[in-house]
Amino acid sequence: xxxxxxxxxxxxxxxxxxxxxxxxxxxxxxxxxxxxxxxxxxxxxxxxxxxxxxxxxxxxxxxxxxxxxxxxxxxxxxxxxxxxxxxxxxxxxxxxxxxxxxxxxxxxxxxxxxxxxxxxxxxxxxxxxxxxxxxxxxxxxxxxxxxxxxxxxxxxxxxxxxxxxxxxxxxxxxxxxxxxxxxxxxxxxxxxxxxxxxxxxxxxxxxxxxxxxxxxxxxxxxxxxxxxxxxxxxxxxxxxxxxxxxxxxxxxxxxxx
Amino acid sequence: xxxxxxxxxxxxxxxxxxxxxxxxxxxxxxxxxxxxxxxxxxxxxxxxxxxxxxxxxxxxxxxxxxxxxxxxxxxxxxxxxxxxxxxxxxxxxxxxxxxxxxxxxxxxxxxxxxxxxxxxxxxxxxxxxxxxxxxxxxxxxxxxxxxxxxxxxxxxxxxxxxxxxxxxxxxxxxxxxxxxxxxxxxxxxxxxxxxxxxxxxxxxxxxxxxxxxxxxxxxxxxxxxxxxxxxxxxxxxxxxxxxxxxxxxxxxxxxxxxxxxxxxxxxxxxxxxxxxxxxxxxxxxxxxxxxxxxxxxxxxxxxxxxxxxxxxxxxxxxxxxxxxxxxxxxxxxxxxxxxxxxxx
Numbered sequence: 001x002x003x004x005x006x007x008x009x010x011x012x013x014x015x016x017x018x019x020x021x022x023x024x025x026x027x028x029x030x031x032x033x034x035x036x037x038x039x040x041x042x043x044x045x046x047x048x049x050x051x052x053x054x055x056x057x058x059x060x061x062x063x064x065x066x067x068x069x070x071x072x073x074x075x076x077x078x079x080x081x082x083x084x085x086x087x088x089x090x091x092x093x094x095x096x097x098x099x100x101x102x103x104x105x106x107x108x109x110x111x112x113x114x115x116x117x118x119x120x121x122x123x124x125x126x127x128x129x130x131x132x133x134x135x136x137x138x139x140x141x142x143x144x145x146x147x148x149x150x151x152x153x154x155x156x157x158x159x160x161x162x163x164x165x166x167x168x169x170x171x172x173x174x175x176x177x178x179x180x181x182x183x184x185x186x187x188x189x190x191x192x193x194x195x196x197x198x199x200x201x202x203x204x205x206x207x208x209x210x211x212x213x214x215x216x217x218x219x220x221x222x223x224x225x226x227x228x229x230x231x232x233x234x235x236x237x238x239x240x241x242x243x244x245x246x247x248x249x250x251x252x253x254x255x256x257x
Numbered sequence: 258x259x260x261x262x263x264x265x266x267x268x269x270x271x272x273x274x275x276x277x278x279x280x281x282x283x284x285x286x287x288x289x290x291x292x293x294x295x296x297x298x299x300x301x302x303x304x305x306x307x308x309x310x311x312x313x314x315x316x317x318x319x320x321x322x323x324x325x326x327x328x329x330x331x332x333x334x335x336x337x338x339x340x341x342x343x344x345x346x347x348x349x350x351x352x353x354x355x356x357x358x359x360x361x362x363x364x365x366x367x368x369x370x371x372x373x374x375x376x377x378x379x380x381x382x383x384x385x386x387x388x389x390x391x392x393x394x395x396x397x398x399x400x401x402x403x404x405x406x407x408x409x410x411x412x413x414x415x416x417x418x419x420x421x422x423x424x425x426x427x428x429x430x431x432x433x434x435x436x437x438x439x440x441x442x443x444x445x446x447x448x449x450x451x452x453x454x455x456x457x458x459x460x461x462x463x464x465x466x467x468x469x470x471x472x473x474x475x476x477x478x479x480x481x482x483x484x485x486x487x488x489x490x491x492x493x494x495x496x497x498x499x500x501x502x503x504x505x506x507x508x509x510x511x512x513x514x515x516x517x518x519x520x521x522x523x524x525x526x527x528x529x530x531x532x533x534x535x536x537x538x539x540x541x542x543x544x545x546x547x548x549x550x551x552x553x554x555x556x557x558x559x560x561x562x563x564x565x566x567x568x569x570x571x572x573x574x575x576x577x578x579x580x581x582x583x584x585x586x587x588x589x590x591x592x593x594x595x596x597x598x599x600x601x
Contacts, residue, residue, distance in 0.1 A: 050494045075496030088486035090541035094261040095483070102484050103496030108477045111263050120260060132261050155495065 002062055002158040003027045004078075004191055009057035011041070011048045011215075018044045019215040022057070024193075028158050031185055031192040033202045035226075036212035037236045042195040043083065045212065046161050049193065050080035061159065075103035079152040083163040085144065087136040093147055094132045097123055100154030122153045126180070142173030146180065153184070162194040166201065178205050203227055203248035211235060223248050264483075264542040266549065274552045278333075285329035285559045286321055290571060293317060302326065327458045332562040332576070333555035334461065335453075335517040336527055338468045340554020341547060342510035343528015345475045348482030348543050349506045350401070353533070353591060354417045357393075357514040358525030361423035365396025366511075366518035368431045375438050386467055389515035392427070397511050399423050414592075453521055453562055453576055464516040471513030472551055478506050482543035524558070524577045526584020531557050533591055 009022035019041040026032050034042045048055035051066070051074055059066040061077050069077075079100075087096070100122075101115040123129055126146055131139065136147060145165060152160050165181065166174040182205045185192045196202040202209060203223030211219040211226050213235040219226045227249045232240050243250045286298045297313050301321040304311035311318065339357055346355035357363050369392025373385050404419035435441075481502050484492050489499050517524075531554045532546060539545050558576070565579045 047490075052490045052493055071493060071498045072496040075494060078494070080491070080494035082491055086486070086488040086491060088541065090536075091483075091486065092261070092264075095264060095542060096487075098263060099484055099487065099495060102492075105480075107481060107498070107502060110480055116262065151495075 033206035079157040085148040336558025337555040339527035340531035356528035360420040364424040365392035366515040389519040393515035467516035
């Protein structure tokens with residue numbers, strides 16, 4: 001059972017401390033969600049795990065230190081979907097999803113029939129067959145997010161990092177994308193680490209929440225234990241009520257007068 | 258179920274390209290002060306290559322084999338290199354305006370070559386491309402670091418502004434050197450404007466090995482150039498060693514540009530015109546764009562050279578002037594259409 005272990009992760013950018021002392025454990029099939037106020041370091045933490053920005057501390061997967069690996073080998077373990085994935089104008093959906101095979105190719109190699117087959121498989125799994133020849137720049141928000149997730153899946157890494165996968169989407173697409181991620185982590189045995197903005201939504205699917213404030217973990221655990229009015233008042237400076245619903249805690253901001 | 262394959266050049270495009278290449282090469286050798294029928298051209302080339310009987314007179318033979326063919330082939334090779342370098346820079350910098358001339362690469366190569374010429378031209382014939390290469394690489398590194406640090410936002414014009422500044426600086430230094438060596442100023446001046454006229458088999462032999470290697474290297478990076486399209490951060494997480502790949506592509510494109518510049522002088526805008534016309538026709542994938550740029554860059558420069566030779570015949574215009582006259586308006590067109598932020 002593949003497991004990501006993070007110990008004492010710290011990120012400094014331009015000699016300013018962004019994130020420090022992060023400990024984290026995620027096994028395949030699990031979904032951990034990082035929440036926190038703006039500027040808490042959610043995206044930075046994810047980028048550090050993805051190897052985009054420098055960090056210190058241990059990042060281990062099944063005992064393998066990610067820092068010892070080449071960029072390519074690291075990508076075979078960890079895939080990353082950006083908050084707003086770059087969708088180059090004029091690129092077909094198929095070509096974009098195919099780029100996910102990069103980690104499995106030598107730099108100057110071209111794709112083998114096996115790579116094409118994997119790409120087709122992922123595209124049909126995610127119900128994207130009708131879009132296969134479409135220019136990705138013409139897709140709607142929800143379709144883009146699904147295509148970006150498809151690209152991450154062709155990378156075939158056991159760990160996927162998703163930076164605010166639903167922030168730009170309306171409630172219908174939001175639900176669709178979250179259901180998809182939930183299904184994939186169960187069926188494909190993938191460990192998911194995501195950031196999220198909407199507190200109520202963050203309590204719906206993930207197994208575990210990590211509340212980040214000023215770069216530190218201030219609360220972690222189940223949605224019920226993290227999404228308390230006290231925690232939210234202290235770290236967001238917001239006055240809210242939390243109602244327990246069958247799907248999870250519902251966070252409602254209160255009017256002052 | 259609908260399926261798709263990776264992007265590749267269709268057989269139809271290959272056939273069209275082969276016809277275009279043969280047609281322009283023949284046209285290039287046929288047209289001139291003495292125009293020769295295509296049949297004479299081919300019988301002469303075949304007699305030189307395969308020893309078949311030739312029907313042409315000895316003066317026709319000289320015109321074809323000694324004067325025009327090397328010149329046309331040189332134009333082709335240089336055009337291929339400049340267009341594929343432009344295409345490769347556009348991919349790595351994610352900037353549709355990148356071109357060896359506009360990035361200051363050509364000016365850097367020019368400065369390097371000028372310094373080499375002033376320090377004893379006879380012995381440096383083979384070192385000339387190397388001196389030009391050092392200048393070219395220095396210029397592109399300078400342009401890239403200036404363009405990145407000057408304006409934080411990744412605006413595609415920042416890089417070009419930096420390129421213009423670097424090119425002006427290097428050209429000024431070059432002019433300064435020229436004024437201190439007035440005895441060679443004529444030679445340098447003709448060279449700066451871009452020329453193919455004095456070319457013989459010798460020039461072709463000097464630069465073809467460099468250019469061939471560079472083009473082969475660039476072609477092998479065509480898939481990587483498509484990966485660059487998603488930006489550095491995402492490319493990194495997809496397992497592309499971004500810095501290393503970019504360095505390799507820049508070195509190959511700059512070395513090839515330098516080799517071309519060392520022999521023909523500054524010929525601008527080829528690297529913008531050719532890839533952009535191709536983009537409109539075949540789309541943005543470098544798997545197709547790059548090989549076609551190699552082919553049509555050559556075709557384009559042979560045609561431009563025909564114009565340079567014939568517009569004011571018997572006088573010749575510098576080929577650099579022709580490409581600038583065609584390219585500058587084109588540049589403005591691309592600038593206008595890329596303003597909306599559609600960086601490809």
